[in-house]
Amino acid sequence: MTLLADRPAVVEEGSDHEHGAGPSGFLKWVTSTDHKVIGKNYTVTAVIFFLLAGAMAMLIRAQLANPDSTLLSQHTYNEMFTMHGSLMIYLFVGPVAFGGLANYIVPLQIGAPDMAFPRLNALSYWLYLGGGSLMMLGFLTTGSAADFGWVAYAPLSNSINTPGAGPDLWIVALILTGFSAIFTGVNLVTTIYYLRAPGMTMFRMPIFTWNMLVTGILILIAFPVFTSALVLLWCDRHLGAHIFEVSGGGVPVLWQDLFWFFGHPEVYILALPFFGIVTDVIAVFSRKPIFGYRGMVFATMSIAALSTSVWAHHMFTTGVVLLPFFSLMSYLIAVPTGIKFFNWIGTMWRGSVKFDTPMLFAIGFLVTFLLGGVSGILLASPPVDFATHDTYFVVAHFHSVVMSLVMAAFAGFFFWYPKMTGRMLREGLGKATFWLMLVGANVTFLPQYLLGLKGMPRRIAEYAASDGFTTLNRISSAGSVLLFLSVAIFLVNVVVSWWKPIPAGDNPWDASSLEWATSSPPPHHNFLKIPPIRSQRPVWDYNHPEDRIIEHAKARPGGFVASGGVGTVLLADVNVDGEDTLETRDPDR
Amino acid sequence: MKIESYVLLFVGFFFGLVGLVYWLWSHEDAGSVMLLGTFLLGSVPGFYYLWWSRRMRPRPSDDPDATLEDGAGVVGAFPGSSIWPFVLGLGATFVALAFVFGAWTLGVGLFLAVAALVGVVYESRRGGLV
Ligand code: HEM
Ligand SMILES: [Cu+2]
Numbered sequence: 001m002t003l004l005a006d007r008p009a010v011v012e013e014g015s016d017h018e019h020g021a022g023p024s025g026f027l028k029w030v031t032s033t034d035h036k037v038i039g040k041n042y043t044v045t046a047v048i049f050f051l052l053a054g055a056m057a058m059l060i061r062a063q064l065a066n067p068d069s070t071l072l073s074q075h076t077y078n079e080m081f082t083m084h085g086s087l088m089i090y091l092f093v094g095p096v097a098f099g100g101l102a103n104y105i106v107p108l109q110i111g112a113p114d115m116a117f118p119r120l121n122a123l124s125y126w127l128y129l130g131g132g133s134l135m136m137l138g139f140l141t142t143g144s145a146a147d148f149g150w151v152a153y154a155p156l157s158n159s160i161n162t163p164g165a166g167p168d169l170w171i172v173a174l175i176l177t178g179f180s181a182i183f184t185g186v187n188l189v190t191t192i193y194y195l196r197a198p199g200m201t202m203f204r205m206p207i208f209t210w211n212m213l214v215t216g217i218l219i220l221i222a223f224p225v226f227t228s229a230l231v232l233l234w235c236d237r238h239l240g241a242h243i244f245e246v247s248g249g250g251v252p253v254l255w256q257d258l259f260w261f262f263g264h265p266e267v268y269i270l271a272l273p274f275f276g277i278v279t280d281v282i283a284v285f286s287r288k289p290i291f292g293y294r295g296m297v298f299a300t301m302s303i304a305a306l307s308t309s310v311w312a313h314h315m316f317t318t319g320v321v322l323l324p325f326f327s328l329m330s331y332l333i334a335v336p337t338g339i340k341f342f343n344w345i346g347t348m349w350r351g352s353v354k355f356d357t358p359m360l361f362a363i364g365f366l367v368t369f370l371l372g373g374v375s376g377i378l379l380a381s382p383p384v385d386f387a388t389h390d391t392y393f394v395v396a397h398f399h400s401v402v403m404s405l406v407m408a409a410f411a412g413f414f415f416w417y418p419k420m421t422g423r424m425l426r427e428g429l430g431k432a433t434f435w436l437m438l439v440g441a442n443v444t445f446l447p448q449y450l451l452g453l454k455g456m457p458r459r460i461a462e463y464a465a466s467d468g469f470t471t472l473n474r475i476s477s478a479g480s481v482l483l484f485l486s487v488a489i490f491l492v493n494v495v496v497s498w499w500k501p502i503p504a505g506d507n508p509w510d511a512s513s514l515e516w517a518t519s520s521p522p523p524h525h526n527f528l529k530i531p532p533i534r535s536q537r538p539v540w541d542y543n544h545p546e547d548r549i550i551e552h553a554k555a556r557p558g559g560f561v562a563s564g565g566v567g568t569v570l571l572a573d574v575n576v577d578g579e580d581t582l583e584t585r586d587p588d589r
Numbered sequence: 590m591k592i593e594s595y596v597l598l599f600v601g602f603f604f605g606l607v608g609l610v611y612w613l614w615s616h617e618d619a620g621s622v623m624l625l626g627t628f629l630l631g632s633v634p635g636f637y638y639l640w641w642s643r644r645m646r647p648r649p650s651d652d653p654d655a656t657l658e659d660g661a662g663v664v665g666a667f668p669g670s671s672i673w674p675f676v677l678g679l680g681a682t683f684v685a686l687a688f689v690f691g692a693w694t695l696g697v698g699l700f701l702a703v704a705a706l707v708g709v710v711y712e713s714r715r716g717g718l719v
Binding site for chain 1: 592593596597599600603604607610611614615617619620623624627630631649650651652653654655656657658659660664665667668669670671672673674675677678679681682685686688689690709
């Protein structure tokens with residue numbers, strides 16, 4: 001299915017120098033402002049943090065595999081779960097979605113030459129890398145890395161309970177990555193608002209792009225609160241500001257308010273991009289348009305809005321929050337989430353479903369996310385939460401959710417890897433990764449629901465044999481070995497694809513959105529030719545005249561060509577050869 | 590531009606309503622202030638876009654019937670490769686370090702940051718590489 005096999009000569013005429021022929025190698029890495037290079041940098045960096053955090057998780061599971069375990073000291077154990085959570089949430093799941101995949105894919109999906117602010121985009125990456133490195137630097141300090149949990153509750157996070165450079169590094173690191181995220185949010189919203197190709201109306205954007213728009217807005221709502229709260233925390237630790245300390249008239253629980261006003265939207269900042277990936281993947285591999293497109297968009301917006309009014313469901317047990325309000329709002333989230341499930345199933349319904357690896361991961365997401373969502377609804381009930389708060393039940397809940405997002409991330413990797421590299425990943429290895437991950441995730445985390453119900457608290461380094469937690473913990477640790485293997489096989493898959501490449505072609509999945517109209521990987525400034533955009537599926541319409549919504553029209557040579565010498569102004573250059581006309585859907589306009 | 594403004598107005602509308610209910614019900618300050626802020630974050634740009642969307646012709650990207658020719662012309666200014674974001678990021682990281690280990694990295698950090706700002710401004714005038 002190569003749409004653009006014949007490259008028009010027009011582009012070479014418009015530009016006397018080759019695009020992207022700038023610096024290469026290391027210099028390219030540090031100087032590029034191309035969203036594709038930055039997106040790849042982000043993805044690779046985030047995956048490295050994922051591997052580091054995964055290694056920490058393996059240590060945690062090794063520690064908990066036996067009662068009275070002495071593998072790690074109590075203190076090291078605290079560092080491990082803190083850094084595991086922080087790396088995963090702040091440096092992997094979020095950045096890989098909005099900095100990595102979205103950065104690469106969104107401009108392609110809307111037919112844009114780049115992100116709206118390319119240098120700001122590069123700055124986002126450097127702040128993210130700088131912040132991530134500072135957080136890791138905590139391990140090299142004389143004290144320790146941060147060890148107050150990824151939520152840094154006051155008063156545990158004050159300078160008496162957790163003194164030292166490690167926690168401070170954690171704080172400044174997250175201020176840097178906070179700015180990085182805010183800049184990315186600005187960039188995403190501006191790009192989607194201003195750089196869409198002609199005919200790419202808002203309601204023709206792929207759902208992934210829609211979700212990234214909403215995620216961008218959610219970033220702008222949530223991150224500034226967190227970043228300022230961290231500044232306040234720093235002032236408490238160093239200037240004696242007593243904002244979160246009772247002794248000076250401060251209010252410790254204020255930290256929880258600020259943190260969770262960020263924290264719950266953050267979990268949807270993590271989730272929405274992956275909802276988008278799954279929506280698009282399911283549609284492509286069911287070979288159907290998305291069922292209930294507008295419903296999907298509205299559900300995304302409602303989820304995002306509701307998610308910013310439920311923060312205190314993390315604070316039910318503090319006794320100072322309005323239980324009915326937060327409980328009700330939390331339940332309401334289930335409604336738009338249910339709409340999404342309905343539409344995902346509706347999209348597959350009567351489609352000719354193909355079970356390629358991305359689709360398998362998308363289905364794995366559905367199953368696992370359902371478990372996490374249902375246990376979330378249980379937790380939204382204060383009486384249930386009073387009994388399970390700070391037990392492994394909560395750990396199991398959010399790991400069901402977060403593991404489902406990891407599966408959706410892998411759906412995205414397998415789906416777009418061909419676009420980003422021009423090479424296919426191996427299907428066999430991909431399926432092995434999938435099955436190991438699906439089984440591994442559930443073997444690891446389902447026992448934790450039971451452990452929680454039996455009363456095992458979270459964040460404890462050891463338990464006694466007489467507690468009766470041993471068997472379930474062993475099962476859980478065994479499951480984590482499967483997860484480890486699945487990720488190892490994925491890495492092998494990547495290595496194999498470099499070692500013995502299988503060329504991907506422009507559109508290996510016969511997909512429908514604009515990123516598949518250009519070459520793999522796309523040229524500098526993305527498009528040499530754009531098909532006419534007359535529906536939500538411009539590439540499908542073009543490739544499947546039998547199935548068309550509109551009169552079939554030839555893709556015209558067009559694309560983004562740098563104007564003359566200075567090279568900073570881009571022109572959408574269109575070669576009107578006059579032979580083909582576009583039939584519009586609405587003839588009397 | 591209309592749909593774009595509706596998206597933001599939805600944010601404003603939702604948080605106006607929820608913020609009001611929350612404040613009347615709980616009289617809790619921190620949350621109410623944050624909800625008020627979110628209301629403003631949606632409604633201020635939302636109304637601005639709405640105001641604009643009524644004064645402008647639909648852009649080719651708002652028009653379902655637009656052809657590629659309609660979009661021909663200047664898309665925008667896109668800088669080419671630039672070292673300065675890296676320098677600024679490095680500078681910011683050094684400045685951040687100063688808040689952990691004391692002042693000595695502050696000088697390095699500020700120097701890099703200022704150099705980067707100057708560099709970016711000059712580069713924008715000259716036009717970098719593509
Ligand atoms: C139907 C949707 C959901 C509901 C009703 C819900 C509800 C809850 C509740 C009430 C808690 C607090 C439990 C406690 O600490 O006692 C919680 C914890 C948590 N949830 Fe969810 N949740 C939902 C979806 C999600 C999603 C989509 C994510 C992630 C992307 C997520 C991630 C988390 C995390 C990370 C925690 C633990 C925070 C901590 O460390 O204390 N949840 N959830
Ligand atoms: Cu929550």
